[in-house]
Amino acid sequence: MRYEIRVDGLMSETLTKAFPELDHVVMSGQTVLFGPVVDEAHLYGLLARCQSLGLRVLEMRRIPE
Amino acid sequence: MSERGDNSPGPTAADVDPLGDPFLRTCFAVPVPPATFLRRRRLVEHLDQAPATPLTMVNGCAGAGKTLLVADWAAHLDRPVAWLTAGATDQAPGVFWAYLLEALRACGAHEIRDVGCPAEAGTVDHGLLARLAARLNARDRPVTVVLDEYDRVSAPEIADQLGFVLHHAGRGMRLVLVTRTEPTLPLHRYRADGTLTEIRDAELAFTPEEAATLLELHGLRLGDDAARALVERTRGWAAGLRLCALAARQSSDPETYLKEFEAGQSTIADFLLAEVLKRQPAPTQDLLLRVSVLDRFCPDLANALAGRRDAEPILAELHRANAFVEHLGHSWYRLHPLFAEILAAHLRVRFPSLETELHRRAAQWLRHTGPLPETLAHGAAAGDWPFTARTLVDDLAIGQFFTGLRSGDLGELFSRMPPETTGPEADLVRAARELSDGDPGHALPHLERARRELARAGSGGAAARLGLALLDTLAARMTGCPDRAERAARTAGELLRDLPAELPRKHPELAALLQTHLGAARLWAGRFEDAGTALRAAAAGSDGATALSREDSLSLLALIDCLTGWPTRAERRVLAALADAERFSLAEPAGSGLGHLVLAAVALDRDELGEARALLDRATAARLSPWDPVTAAALVIVRARLQLARNEARAALETAESAVPAAVASPWAEAHIALVVSAAHLAEGRPEPAVKVLRDAVGQDAACTVAAARAHLAAGDPGAALDLLDALPAGQRVGPAVTVRALLVRAEATGRQGDHATARRLVTRALLDARNERLRRPFQETGPWLRRLLDTDTFPRLPARPGPRSGNEPEPGHPPALVVDRLSDRELDVLQRLAQMMTTEEIAADLFVSVNTVKTHLKSVYRKLGVNRRNEAVHRARELRLL
Numbered sequence: 001m002r003y004e005i006r007v008d009g010l011m012s013e014t015l016t017k018a019f020p021e022l023d024h025v026v027m028s029g030q031t032v033l034f035g036p037v038v039d040e041a042h043l044y045g046l047l048a049r050c051q052s053l054g055l056r057v058l059e060m061r062r063i064p065e
Numbered sequence: 066m067s068e069r070g071d072n073s074p075g076p077t078a079a080d081v082d083p084l085g086d087p088f089l090r091t092c093f094a095v096p097v098p099p100a101t102f103l104r105r106r107r108l109v110e111h112l113d114q115a116p117a118t119p120l121t122m123v124n125g126c127a128g129a130g131k132t133l134l135v136a137d138w139a140a141h142l143d144r145p146v147a148w149l150t151a152g153a154t155d156q157a158p159g160v161f162w163a164y165l166l167e168a169l170r171a172c173g174a175h176e177i178r179d180v181g182c183p184a185e186a187g188t189v190d191h192g193l194l195a196r197l198a199a200r201l202n203a204r205d206r207p208v209t210v211v212l213d214e215y216d217r218v219s220a221p222e223i224a225d226q227l228g229f230v231l232h233h234a235g236r237g238m239r240l241v242l243v244t245r246t247e248p249t250l251p252l253h254r255y256r257a258d259g260t261l262t263e264i265r266d267a268e269l270a271f272t273p274e275e276a277a278t279l280l281e282l283h284g285l286r287l288g289d290d291a292a293r294a295l296v297e298r299t300r301g302w303a304a305g306l307r308l309c310a311l312a313a314r315q316s317s318d319p320e321t322y323l324k325e326f327e328a329g330q331s332t333i334a335d336f337l338l339a340e341v342l343k344r345q346p347a348p349t350q351d352l353l354l355r356v357s358v359l360d361r362f363c364p365d366l367a368n369a370l371a372g373r374r375d376a377e378p379i380l381a382e383l384h385r386a387n388a389f390v391e392h393l394g395h396s397w398y399r400l401h402p403l404f405a406e407i408l409a410a411h412l413r414v415r416f417p418s419l420e421t422e423l424h425r426r427a428a429q430w431l432r433h434t435g436p437l438p439e440t441l442a443h444g445a446a447a448g449d450w451p452f453t454a455r456t457l458v459d460d461l462a463i464g465q466f467f468t469g470l471r472s473g474d475l476g477e478l479f480s481r482m483p484p485e486t487t488g489p490e491a492d493l494v495r496a497a498r499e500l501s502d503g504d505p506g507h508a509l510p511h512l513e514r515a516r517r518e519l520a521r522a523g524s525g526g527a528a529a530r531l532g533l534a535l536l537d538t539l540a541a542r543m544t545g546c547p548d549r550a551e552r553a554a555r556t557a558g559e560l561l562r563d564l565p566a567e568l569p570r571k572h573p574e575l576a577a578l579l580q581t582h583l584g585a586a587r588l589w590a591g592r593f594e595d596a597g598t599a600l601r602a603a604a605a606g607s608d609g610a611t612a613l614s615r616e617d618s619l620s621l622l623a624l625i626d627c628l629t630g631w632p633t634r635a636e637r638r639v640l641a642a643l644a645d646a647e648r649f650s651l652a653e654p655a656g657s658g659l660g661h662l663v664l665a666a667v668a669l670d671r672d673e674l675g676e677a678r679a680l681l682d683r684a685t686a687a688r689l690s691p692w693d694p695v696t697a698a699a700l701v702i703v704r705a706r707l708q709l710a711r712n713e714a715r716a717a718l719e720t721a722e723s724a725v726p727a728a729v730a731s732p733w734a735e736a737h738i739a740l741v742v743s744a745a746h747l748a749e750g751r752p753e754p755a756v757k758v759l760r761d762a763v764g765q766d767a768a769c770t771v772a773a774a775r776a777h778l779a780a781g782d783p784g785a786a787l788d789l790l791d792a793l794p795a796g797q798r799v800g801p802a803v804t805v806r807a808l809l810v811r812a813e814a815t816g817r818q819g820d821h822a823t824a825r826r827l828v829t830r831a832l833l834d835a836r837n838e839r840l841r842r843p844f845q846e847t848g849p850w851l852r853r854l855l856d857t858d859t860f861p862r863l864p865a866r867p868g869p870r871s872g873n874e875p876e877p878g879h880p881p882a883l884v885v886d887r888l889s890d891r892e893l894d895v896l897q898r899l900a901q902m903m904t905t906e907e908i909a910a911d912l913f914v915s916v917n918t919v920k921t922h923l924k925s926v927y928r929k930l931g932v933n934r935r936n937e938a939v940h941r942a943r944e945l946r947l948l
Contacts, residue, residue, distance in 0.1 A: 010332065018406065029330045051404065
């Protein structure tokens, strides 16, 4: 599965390193993290990681392969 | 660091946690708000309504100020508060409840002292939770329980269990959950009932006035408009405001900095933390980045990671300035959870390869001072497996693979150890994992390799040798090698004498495991006396670490009772073991299900076949395969005997053929299987093979001798039967299950030889001996001769048997009950009043008879029901559907 997570604000290069398994792209004041997600546990883990880094998740969606 | 204590039940000192780790006591400590903490009255007042509702939930994002709000509120409460930082504990239900119970004890809730404590990580017994709720319910003042970081409690069953306790504790408990995520409790129901106090993100957000006051505490003054703008940009987020204040304080012109503060498009925490970090002096930056790999740290540990000496003043200053660092008490600190994550990301960017090295240093430092689990976790994170395995083995903690709250954790941790790790300790850990999975075949090569490596190393390595001896003993038990178990246990005993005394004291499970496995191996060899000695030693403990061994050894002792013909004693022992297991929430049936097998054997002797079958099913439901030959043999024997009792002789013969894999044969297992085979031949009318199959066991085993005599009798040779019985050694301490059978064979043999008076006398004795044990099976086994005799004569009566229970189909081909004594109407009247808890005097008054008459009725009720006490009589009468 592939997912993209849209986060409010621009993440610094440093902070994106907290998601080594995902690529990121910055657009209009938001950061989009995207990449392969292994399973449910991984997905919820990513959400929890966003929360513990103080990020506001605006959108999270599965993207077609 | 304080002393680690043992886990003795009873009042524990506040400085010993359930796992004996003083370090983790920090999770019972109410966090201390820093000097710059702002008490916000509106939130405190909202929390003050909490006592009116059983559940309070404070939920908000990371850094919203939840923990400090509740900590400050709790510190000013005039009621006891049990605080538990749930995220700091392991995630398994058993561990969670062990900690929560400890938190309650630590805050002075003494009424829960005898509730018990989980001894296994994975489970908590429902009875324990019910006891806890009942004790709390009886309190006159509620205890407030705060669970901080509840979002890190992931096991779904914990939420159900909490809900259960909360509901049944009534007004005795007030639960406050501090969490980032909605708990899986049925919140809608609490909301609908109005039994939930909720404080959420929106309410936690700072108002402009509060923000201005907070900044004043940091020595910064801000106008109304600027404050409003700041709150708008940070959305009133506490962590954001704190970081702003810090960044501003370190800039040359704080006022202007705050007015112009603009996180721009950046995510606030990320931007501000980088801002604040880069303004710190280099040593402080370095220290902060390095400690981000630790959950908690003290100055000394921080120094070890940073290679410095001045961590103490730096940490104290950071805490005073309300930056990043929280004080846990006892000079232990932790990073603010939000900043820890971001700092860890910074560490990876600045020093990409340092993380592993930091874990290694932390492990090295903790090894000498800290708790074992933390040391192991850092060792594993550093990938230093030889070190990690050695730490475990040198601490004599290898027994924790088989018992206690840590077994699951350890298995999980070491499952990541790569196959190329060498060293005797690594091999011991691998062997322990295989053995705990019940696979001695795969464990043996690892054990041999560890043995060779230790031999090559020459002297030293006492702890590793002891670990090897323990695992050897267990492997020997599982493979049925009594001699090997003896040798290993002897080695272990010598090593234990040479070790410093505090290590074995710290791990009571080690000696208990050793003695249990040794006892089981001796039992397999048929040396019941010696087995009893070892097993009684193993059963002597009383704490959680030895709970599993205790149940195991008590079940084995009960099996010995059963094999030597003492069913009631066996039953009492198993029931004691099960009660103890319940105190410690052991998985049911814990261990191997041997206890239930013994109960099934007892039920068989009492001819309660439905009960026996249910117990056998429960014993086999526990595991797919019995894990040691003792249990495997017991299973075969009980199953075959049940089939015999149900007149399925052919099936019993097939069951008796089942192989029990073991290195050496076991005399009692062979003898008891021969017994079944012999009885099956008799049942199918073949006395010759019935005699023959017992030929080897005659003289070795009293039960077999008696059975052989019965077979001779069936073959029409009462003389041979009597000769065999006469040759029975008088000194053997066999119990009524054997002696009653012997009496009946002797009675029938003398009867056949024409001495009817003696036969009657012997049958009378058998009936009297059987009464207290409620033995009925031996009479069923004798066949028509006895029935004819009983029909023609008056004999003492056997106690009645439970009637058929609902759900049990009648046993096929089951002969009608032998001797059942009906209660008279008057006796039933007395019994009914007994069940209503009336005293003898009350019953007498109620029935208009004298007290002595009631006592006479009671005596005959006891006699007919085969009991000795009131509560037994009522219990038995309920079984029999007499009430």
